[in-house]
Amino acid sequence: xxxxxxxxxxxxxxxxxxxxxxxxxxxxxxxxxxxxxxxxxxxxxxxxxxxxxxxxxxxxxxxxxxxx
Amino acid sequence: xxxxxxxxxxxxxxxxxxxxxxxxxxxxxxxxxxxxxxxxxxxxxxxxxxxxxxxxxxxxxxxxxxxxxxxxxxxxxxxxxxxxxxxxxxxxxxxxxxxxxxxxxxxxxxxxxxxxxxxxxxxxxxxxxxxxxxxxxxxxxxxxxxxxxxxxxxxxxxxxxxxxxxxxxxxxxxxxxxxxxxxxxxxxxxxxxxxxxxxxxxxxxxxxxxxxxxxxxxxxxxxxxxxxxxxxxxxxxxxxxxxxxxxxxxxxxxxxxxxxxxxxxxxxxxxxxxxxxxxxxxxxxxxxxxxxxxxxxxxxxxxxxxxxxxxxxxxxxxxxxxxxxxxxxxxxxxxxxxxxxxxxx
Numbered sequence: 001x002x003x004x005x006x007x008x009x010x011x012x013x014x015x016x017x018x019x020x021x022x023x024x025x026x027x028x029x030x031x032x033x034x035x036x037x038x039x040x041x042x043x044x045x046x047x048x049x050x051x052x053x054x055x056x057x058x059x060x061x062x063x064x065x066x067x068x
Numbered sequence: 069x070x071x072x073x074x075x076x077x078x079x080x081x082x083x084x085x086x087x088x089x090x091x092x093x094x095x096x097x098x099x100x101x102x103x104x105x106x107x108x109x110x111x112x113x114x115x116x117x118x119x120x121x122x123x124x125x126x127x128x129x130x131x132x133x134x135x136x137x138x139x140x141x142x143x144x145x146x147x148x149x150x151x152x153x154x155x156x157x158x159x160x161x162x163x164x165x166x167x168x169x170x171x172x173x174x175x176x177x178x179x180x181x182x183x184x185x186x187x188x189x190x191x192x193x194x195x196x197x198x199x200x201x202x203x204x205x206x207x208x209x210x211x212x213x214x215x216x217x218x219x220x221x222x223x224x225x226x227x228x229x230x231x232x233x234x235x236x237x238x239x240x241x242x243x244x245x246x247x248x249x250x251x252x253x254x255x256x257x258x259x260x261x262x263x264x265x266x267x268x269x270x271x272x273x274x275x276x277x278x279x280x281x282x283x284x285x286x287x288x289x290x291x292x293x294x295x296x297x298x299x300x301x302x303x304x305x306x307x308x309x310x311x312x313x314x315x316x317x318x319x320x321x322x323x324x325x326x327x328x329x330x331x332x333x334x335x336x337x338x339x340x341x342x343x344x345x346x347x348x349x350x351x352x353x354x355x356x357x358x359x360x361x362x363x364x365x366x367x368x369x370x371x372x373x374x375x376x377x378x379x380x381x382x383x384x385x386x387x388x389x390x391x392x393x394x395x396x397x398x399x400x401x402x403x404x405x406x407x408x409x410x411x412x413x
Contacts, residue, residue, distance in 0.1 A: 036337045
């Protein structure tokens, strides 16, 4: 699980990019605290062939990326 | 310079991305009482770039103000960009800027040399435009900000607004698109030095030469494309002119590295604000998401979107290209059929 809460954009999507490039995970969870980060990560993940599920967690969001 | 101040680290939002969204702005202005005056040719009843007040049969005053937090780390460049951006509203009205006042907010601990460099950037750009800076006002603030209040002149019969486009007009544009996305990418060092330099060059290119060419042709409407992004400003033009606009996406000059960043999800918050404002009026067709995103990208000191009589369009584009090499043809205006206002094709 990547915890990118409290980080301003576009840092969270960059953290996800690094993880995907380094380890090519089949499944990855990311915690973020803004819709902009949710959208940014969703766009990147979709083009990398991941299915993206977003759950609300209080004021935060948890994205679950699963390789198709 | 010796002061290791990373100016953009002091900014919450970059450049025109800091602009209050168009929808929110309309709400904020909603209940304010507006006074009219027969000499006020362009006021704030329409979302135009500047106000225009007629003084005589041959002279009208153009006024505008624009400022924002640092969009570049180099203070001189930041000052020059802020000035280029502020002056642009006068050019977009077809006018010539003449006088300006500094508006500045600086943190108490910011070194004097840095403040001086921001101002020097602003002054140099103003002088390049033939504008005299005659004073200004500064306040203390945690987040630095800089810009200009600009006064210019235009012939009352030659005022260009964003609401004069006619069906059949060709829409031209004068700068490449993707500045907001690049600014986001710069924050995380994902932009090459060459493209950084190119972006700074674009943001410090005055719209003066484009304006000077455009006024020789039958231009019906003009606006500068800044914080609301290409589609936000085109929507204002389409609504104000009561036309619809068909945009040939293949004709848009997207900056290549901005396109790469958009595909990687490196997109500024302002892009999403612009999207939620304009999207209900946009028919995206088959346009890929990354291209749509770039068409909502907030531009700082962006170019002029020009609606020109179709008979003049080819010649104006040719002449513009001599002054601004990236001049491009965006599409055409058509009679409004109801429903959506902007069509991506």
